Amino acid sequence: MANPITPEELKAVKALVDALSAAYKTRVVGQRSLWWSLLAGLVADGHVLLESVPGLAKTTAARTLATLCGGSFARIQCTPDLLPSDIVGTQVFDAAHSTFYTELGPINANFVLMDEVNRANTKTQSAVLEAMQERQITLAGQVHKLPEPFIVFATQNPIEHEGTYELPEAQLDRFILKEVITYPAPDEELAIMEQAEEAKEDLVPVAAPADIVALQQMARRVHVDRAIKHYIVRLVEATRNGAHAIGPIGRYIEYGASPRASLAFQWAGRAIALLSGRDHMVPDDVKYLRYLVLRHRLILTYEAVADSVQPETVVDALFAATPAP
Numbered sequence: 237m238a239n240p241i242t243p244e245e246l247k248a249v250k251a252l253v254d255a256l257s258a259a260y261k262t263r264v265v266g267q268r269s270l271w272w273s274l275l276a277g278l279v280a281d282g283h284v285l286l287e288s289v290p291g292l293a294k295t296t297a298a299r300t301l302a303t304l305c306g307g308s309f310a311r312i313q314c315t316p317d318l319l320p321s322d323i324v325g326t327q328v329f330d331a332a333h334s335t336f337y338t339e340l341g342p343i344n345a346n347f348v349l350m351d352e353v354n355r356a357n358t359k360t361q362s363a364v365l366e367a368m369q370e371r372q373i374t375l376a377g378q379v380h381k382l383p384e385p386f387i388v389f390a391t392q393n394p395i396e397h398e399g400t401y402e403l404p405e406a407q408l409d410r411f412i413l414k415e416v417i418t419y420p421a422p423d424e425e426l427a428i429m430e431q432a433e434e435a436k437e438d439l440v441p442v443a444a445p446a447d448i449v450a451l452q453q454m455a456r457r458v459h460v461d462r463a464i465k466h467y468i469v470r471l472v473e474a475t476r477n478g479a480h481a482i483g484p485i486g487r488y489i490e491y492g493a494s495p496r497a498s499l500a501f502q503w504a505g506r507a508i509a510l511l512s513g514r515d516h517m518v519p520d521d522v523k524y525l526r527y528l529v530l531r532h533r534l535i536l537t538y539e540a541v542a543d544s545v546q547p548e549t550v551v552d553a554l555f556a557a558t559p560a561p
Contacts, residue, residue: 241457241515249451250513255442256304262292263439265302265431266424272511273415273528274301274389279507282500283368283388285532286354289395292417295391298349298389305448306441307346307385314356318400320363324373338375343367345394345443346383353390359427362408364388368410385448403533405491412500413525414532449511458506459516463561468501468522474554475534482557488540488550493533500529519560526551 253275257483260271270286274297277284295311302309312323325341325540342348343364350356367373371382390411393405403528408414421427473494505521512521531547542552 239457241454245454249510252443253511259439259442260300264297265427267293270415270417273413275511276504276507278387278547279451279455279510280412280503281408282503284372285411285414286389286391287394288417290393294391295349301454301492302347303439304442305445308558309347310342311349311351314350316354316355316357318356318360319343320360324363325375325472327376331444340453343373344382346385348388350388350390351392354392354403358401365407385445401482408532409494412504413528415528455510456540464519467519467561468498471554471558474558482553485550485553486545488536488545489534490537491535497529497533501525516527532544
């Protein structure tokens with residue numbers, strides 16, 4: 237590596253991750269996979285889609301992470317009547333001076349939670365795309381750079397379809413990871429009830445936005461061996477040649493993943509490696525990310541829906557058919 241990560245840097249990362257995790261546990265019971273997905277998305281400088289039924293701590297987890305990182309936080313409750321200007325901002329007329337001034341919207345924050353994003357209409361959803369992809373917004377011909385770090389957490393409810401607008405594939409592809417959150421175990425739910433009765437002290441930031449940017453830059457220095465890159469490419473290529481690559485179950489794939497999937501494996505894999513205290517990726521990092529990266533990028537056929545075939549089943553077949561280095 238041209239600029240290898242030093243043991244001292246890895247020790248500092250571990251101390252920061254331990255501090256963040258300890259403080260997170262005072263607000264959220266369990267949900268370890270959710271926490272790691274949020275952290276990995278942040279360190280990889282990507283956006284994360286969260287899916288679950290209501291009440292499983294998605295908002296609490298996102299707000300907790302924002303507070304602990306010392307960043308600004310904005311929560312946008314998506315509804316069918318939400319306008320693009322409600323998100324990115326607008327030009328406001330100042331009658332006293334007969335001029336217009338720019339009022340930036342809530343998207344201008346370090347951590348943005350788009351709650352129930354599939355309730356926003358398609359025009360409003362598209363207004364978020366420039367911010368997600370370009371890290372900027374354009375108002376009245378002027379470009380406004382968004383703060384660093386900038387990450388969008390979007391949530392959606394899989395069981396409620398009335399009054400919703402399904403996210404287009406192009407927008408789904410811009411989320412580096414998709415986390416599906418399940419119900420807590422009975423002992424965890426009991427702990428939630430008991431924790432709700434306890435008096436809580438205000439959360440204190442354990443990092444600053446500059447620390448997160450430095451962490452993102454360090455993640456780019458994590459070494460990815462060429463053999464692992466070939467492994468990623470073979471996996472993503474197999475999604476485009478399903479029937480040939482993985483046998484009969486491949487017929488359920490209508491469209492495979494784009495090159496963004498390969499990049500997501502690489503970026504998020506580097507983040508997972510760094511958060512795990514390593515300066516290099518291993519094949520297990522790719523395996524850990526298999527559902528997070530691919531479940532929202534595989535477009536399955538109507539036959540898959542009729543046969544109740546889940547994306548995770550297809551992903552398992554892909555990994556079983558593709559030998560790791």
